[in-house]
Amino acid sequence: MPQRGRPRGFDAEAALERAVEVFWRQGYEGASVSDLTAAMGINKPSLYAAYGGKEELFRKVVARYAEQDMGYARNAIAQPTAYQVVATLLRENVLAVTRPDRPAGCLSIQGGTACSDENAPVAGFLAASRLAGEHALAERFAGAVAEGDLPADADPVALARFVMIVTEGQAVHAAAGVSREDLQQAAEIALAGFAAASGARLPERAT
Amino acid sequence: MPQRGRPRGFDAEAALERAVEVFWRQGYEGASVSDLTAAMGINKPSLYAAYGGKEELFRKVVARYAEQDMGYARNAIAQPTAYQVVATLLRENVLAVTRPDRPAGCLSIQGGTACSDENAPVAGFLAASRLAGEHALAERFAGAVAEGDLPADADPVALARFVMIVTEGQAVHAAAGVSREDLQQAAEIALAGFAAASGARLPERAT
DNA sequence: TCAGATACGTACCGCTCGGTACAGAATTCT
DNA sequence: AGAATTCTGTACCGAGCGGTACGTATCTGA
Numbered sequence: 001m002p003q004r005g006r007p008r009g010f011d012a013e014a015a016l017e018r019a020v021e022v023f024w025r026q027g028y029e030g031a032s033v034s035d036l037t038a039a040m041g042i043n044k045p046s047l048y049a050a051y052g053g054k055e056e057l058f059r060k061v062v063a064r065y066a067e068q069d070m071g072y073a074r075n076a077i078a079q080p081t082a083y084q085v086v087a088t089l090l091r092e093n094v095l096a097v098t099r100p101d102r103p104a105g106c107l108s109i110q111g112g113t114a115c116s117d118e119n120a121p122v123a124g125f126l127a128a129s130r131l132a133g134e135h136a137l138a139e140r141f142a143g144a145v146a147e148g149d150l151p152a153d154a155d156p157v158a159l160a161r162f163v164m165i166v167t168e169g170q171a172v173h174a175a176a177g178v179s180r181e182d183l184q185q186a187a188e189i190a191l192a193g194f195a196a197a198s199g200a201r202l203p204e205r206a207t
Numbered sequence: 208m209p210q211r212g213r214p215r216g217f218d219a220e221a222a223l224e225r226a227v228e229v230f231w232r233q234g235y236e237g238a239s240v241s242d243l244t245a246a247m248g249i250n251k252p253s254l255y256a257a258y259g260g261k262e263e264l265f266r267k268v269v270a271r272y273a274e275q276d277m278g279y280a281r282n283a284i285a286q287p288t289a290y291q292v293v294a295t296l297l298r299e300n301v302l303a304v305t306r307p308d309r310p311a312g313c314l315s316i317q318g319g320t321a322c323s324d325e326n327a328p329v330a331g332f333l334a335a336s337r338l339a340g341e342h343a344l345a346e347r348f349a350g351a352v353a354e355g356d357l358p359a360d361a362d363p364v365a366l367a368r369f370v371m372i373v374t375e376g377q378a379v380h381a382a383a384g385v386s387r388e389d390l391q392q393a394a395e396i397a398l399a400g401f402a403a404a405s406g407a408r409l410p411e412r413a414t
Numbered sequence: 415t416c417a418g419a420t421a422c423g424t425a426c427c428g429c430t431c432g433g434t435a436c437a438g439a440a441t442t443c444t
Numbered sequence: 445a446g447a448a449t450t451c452t453g454t455a456c457c458g459a460g461c462g463g464t465a466c467g468t469a470t471c472t473g474a
Binding site: 210211212213214215216249250251252253256257 | 448449450451452453454
């Protein structure tokens with residue numbers, strides 16, 4: 001029972017990928033259904049049949065983005081020490097928000113921080129997804145405190161919040177056109193600041 | 208020759224203030240002209256006659272916002288030491304983006320980081336205005352280096368970029384509903400990080 | 415071979431968008 | 445008083461919005 005009826009005439013994954021770029025570049029409200037179908041190479045009824053509507057498409061787009069473009073965050077959180085977690089996260093985030101083959105910034109911010117009352121759920125959904133990453137990072141830091149990798153008096157939740165604030169600021173900055181190199185400098189300052197403020201154990205190196 | 212013809216039936220400054228809130232809460236594209244006129248208590252032709260149009264109104268709104276709601280930044284930059292500049296800026300920014308009588312976040316981000324091609328000038332205008340503040344801060348830090356308040360090898364431009372990144376991240380976080388107290392914790396971490404990473408001279412206190 | 419099912423393209427739906435024409439009301443200058 | 449000027453409210457403009465009805469094309473299962 002694989003497929004009955006006429007088979008779909010386009011690659012749903014490839015079309016979704018095109019939609020990622022449109023929403024990323026123009027935001028949820030700034031991307032019209034016509035913009036989307038033009039970029040995806042399909043007609044409107046196909047979009048509604050395959051994805052359910054604009055908002056449902058957007059949610060699928062965000063899910064795909066999280067999987068395809070946020071992998072570095074999962075990689076970062078798996079690093080062996082808190083310092084390396086933050087170093088990886090901040091450095092990889094700079095690369096991610098300044099990829100030359102992608103729109104500048106980060107979909108979960110470019111998608112829309114503010115919108116009309118009608119679309120408020122979209123902004124809320126994006127905000128919640130950003131905060132979910134922060135919770136994961138806080139738990140990672142809590143583990144680091146338990147291991148002695150971070151000092152006992154370190155506040156894992158506040159530290160995670162600081163790090164996520166930096167990544168969000170980097171994304172906003174990147175969207176404003178700031179270069180990868182310039183953001184890398186700022187990331188190193190943030191990393192040094194994290195190390196000093198948290199008391200994290202540093203990796204072996206010449207001091 | 209003060210006024211000829213029928214006098215305006217509303218207070219243009221008060222109406223502009225209402226418009227600030229609408230754009231702040233809903234963003235440029237998310238705020239319709241009808242939303243604006245309803246909040247301002249005027250009809251559309253009055254809006255066009257008094258302000259020139261939606262985009263011109265938005266620019267006037269941003270100018271008013273910069274004057275009324277960003278005063279803390281000018282105050283911060285006038286502090287006597289780099290450390291105090293950053294301490295004031297970060298702490299006051301937290302208060303500004305979490306004012307209970309105002310929308311959460313910051314107009315220059317909520318206004319729109321991404322939008323349709325048609326409104327791209329608006330996003331560019333906001334981005335440029337954010338970066339202007341960063342330049343002013345960099346010059347302040349350059350002066351601090353010259354004075355010996357910051358070490359000779361400190362990079363004023365990169366430090367300013369780091370600080371502005373934090374303020375932008377705070378604004379995004381605030382718009383997501385994070386509380387003032389939670390942001391204050393993160394601001395203290397950022398401040399301690401700035402001090403450590405920059406080598407700024409600290410104010411006298413118990414070490 | 416043909417019925418059932420699914421996807422496609424066209425053409426359209428009601429609605430809201432940003433923006434304006436126009437006539438009447440309120441004021442100043444002569 | 446009356447002309448000139450400016451603001452106000454209503455009613456409207458063309459365009460684009462998100463979303464869909466419908467007839468046709470293409471597939472599977474019997």
